[in-house]
Amino acid sequence: MRLAALAGRKVALWGWGREGRAAYHALRAREADWPLTLFCSPNEIDDARALGDGALQVETEATAEKLAAFDAVIKSPGISPYKPEARAATEHGTRFIGGTALWFGEHADAQGFVPNAVCVTGTKGKSTTTSLLAHLLRAGSHRTVLAGNIGLPLLEVLDPRPAPEFWAIELSSYQTRDVADSGARPQVAVVLNIFPEHLDWHGGEARYIEDKLALVTGARPRVAVLNAADPILGKLALPDSEIRWFNREDGWHLRGDALHRGDAFVLDTTRVPVPGRHNRSNLCAVLTAIEAMGLDAVPLAAAAESFRPLPNRLQTLGERDGIVYVNDSISTTPHASLAALDVFRDRRVALLVGGHDRGLDWHDFAERMRTQAPAVIVTMGANGPRIHDLLAPLAGEGGFQLAAADDLLSAMRKAESLLGGPGVVLLSPGAPSFGQYRDYVARGRHFAELAGFDPELISAIPGIGIA
Template sequence: MKPTCASSRCSSSTTSSGFRRACGNDCVRTSPLKFGQLEDSKVALWGWGREGRAAYRAIRSRLSALPLTLFCNAEEAAEAAALGDAHLATETDASAERLSAFDVVVKSPGISPYRAEAVTAAAAGTRFIGGTALWFGEHAGADGVVPRTICVTGTKGKSTTTALLAHLLRAGGHVTGLAGNIGLPLLEVLDVAQPPEFWVIELSSYQTGDVAHSGAHPQVAVALNVFPEHLDWHGSEARYVEDKLRLLTEAAPRVAIINANDKRLTALSLADSDVRRFADAQGWHLREDDLYRGDDFVMDTRSLPLPGRHNRGNLCAVLTAIEALGLDAKKLAPHAGSFRPLPHRLQTLGTRDGVAYVNDSISTTPHASLAALDCFGNRRVAILVGGHDRGLPWEEFADAMRTHAPLAVITMGQNGPRIHALLEPVAAQGGFHLGAANDLADAMTQAQAALGGEGVVLLSPGAPSFGMYRDYVARGRHFAELAGFDPDMISAIPGLGIA
């Protein structure tokens, strides 16, 4: 199961720190990456957000005198300078020329390795890695496997699935770490006094390749689904899919758990992994709203605090993962009833003057918006859609509105006009009210007017928040404020860390 380079362009030359050169991001290390291997390398950090600061602290905890260069903006450079680290230099111009001067650049997940300057530097031999790679490399055993790690990825539902898995393990008496893309960088839990029995880790498409690049293997990897997303970061749908699936195809987990209903996943050749399927009649699956293990009825899922049938379906992925760890999944399944739903994910805030407000700000794809609408059946719904335009297609959403339209659709944001233009001919047939808003406040006002004091205002944008908000959390908090709710009461993610 030793990783090999996926690129025919690789020269396979190796530096003293163990990095292959001249291949860029397609090249995978042949042994797990350890912090000590950075000691003889020229190292830079790129990005000073939470992940970047975590990487800095982790490197300093092991290599206190290693010269580091931080690429960041001017405000962040001032913050870093205040640390008084004589071995840390800051620069604000992350040009290809400057990046090429380093053997290793530890970059934050939001920075794409497909940016022109990164591609040029990678071709010159600079190795781009993230904090996820450093964490996995440091925890790998002699066989390269990071024991008792369960990684979860997927375009939709991965945060709830990750948190639910941690919840069930803890309910079974197992000390469990919950970290990763869900809100706690892995490098913030690099050194813990009492390591947990299990690590449950959410990975975005920005991080899945990092696991492969670390040279380490998860014990269990779960892939829920794959839809087009983050095309601005990945550059194309094909590359997004390839990057997303590297957790399975290149990281070679001991056990790979896949959705039997996703054709992209079932088509994969995963010879190095024990492949198990959920949503499969022979394993964990739903029959209508009933949960089954094979032909054995386990429970009715309708009362579970898992909004949307897709989330209840992902309970099947959780239980399959629990079985892969050698535990009794049937015994733990009922504990899903005490799960606390995550904020900004089909989160019901409450009701004001006959109107319920549901915050699904995490929704960043049209598929997610359609899944959100499915949760409300025949209720009167006004959905707010639109945000940063990443070029995702909205044609499928528009087609769905011909037969499954809510009472009203209000478009907003950068891609609002494009979505509105697709929906106009459908709305003209009399199927629903279509509005165009200048911003979220305007969209809220239009939605309330359309409902007339009865129904649901659903924020499920199907697009990122960039440009108007710092992130989806800020957008969800603003939605709560506009609806008359305290944003501080709806934003905390329960269970992060070790418990």
């Protein structure tokens, strides 16, 4: 859907975070006096009213009845369309639209494709992969936008001048169906992996997978770049798209730490400054996507060595009294915590796990602790007691020390004490930060501060925007 299609309709905004504000400004850029209603939280009212917009009505209760009064509701990504009030309004004819869908609608060409747009999603690694994609394209002197879920809403870069050659777009599972709903088709869509996540937002694992895969099953990209090693993706058939596989021997793949294009050696990936083999493996996805855009990826591969890692993603903050502090606050699934542990498998590690409880299954994680446990595990947060109960019978068998904490400060102090000397304190919680922190960034900043490091120096995302 294009923004012009909303003209003359009753339109509301739902959510006043950065995405909501971006949608507001995009609408106002088209029509300054368009009557709009904003549904926001009580603590956001003053900020919205400070705009002095007489055509903006602000409300705090987004009930089914109120939502049903609108033809279209532009909702922020964090608001689930599966909420009862949204479902009820949909049944009465209200259409719920995301800012991502509006952006894609604005950029579709006559054939329905969004030229030179590369969308990246996956349960783990999508931010690093999208940033690395933008980095390599820019290394090839291509003007590229890095935007989307990574921290810059697409509607904030609706019509940049001069126009970029390429768009590197990160999409969360909250946004992937928006692309399909927009009616537009990306040139290239990359899916890295699929693990259960955000089950509370999606209403279950099956719908999470369905929504995540909508980027390739519903949006029908010209080329779908898929991970051949993922058990779900490896079975996909997409009749409307060309599939290019990575992590397969006839394409871009790793042999140990050596990057290969088919049988040809290209690069030693130990020189690429991203933590963990799983991130170096995602370089294969980036290079496959670059080829799908019609570029020669081989000469660009070496530029990965100058990539700057992203904050909150296996980020080494520094060392204090022999202890190295690693911030992996973006870890929101047990699989992510396991991947983090694998990076430091040769070190003495105290792992901090737990946070918001959205019902993910930790049994696989617990089973791995029988043979691959760190020296110390400290549980915390709302789901901390549940994780602790699973691990308690295994502590002796797995050879790890187990402790419980009420908050991040006490978790860190217990971790340091139980390490009893040099090692790694690893924040890889495997759970969202909701309830205790605004988001994973705030959690990572607090971790840095408690460890004695300046949080301002660890927060900026390099390369975001247009370059």
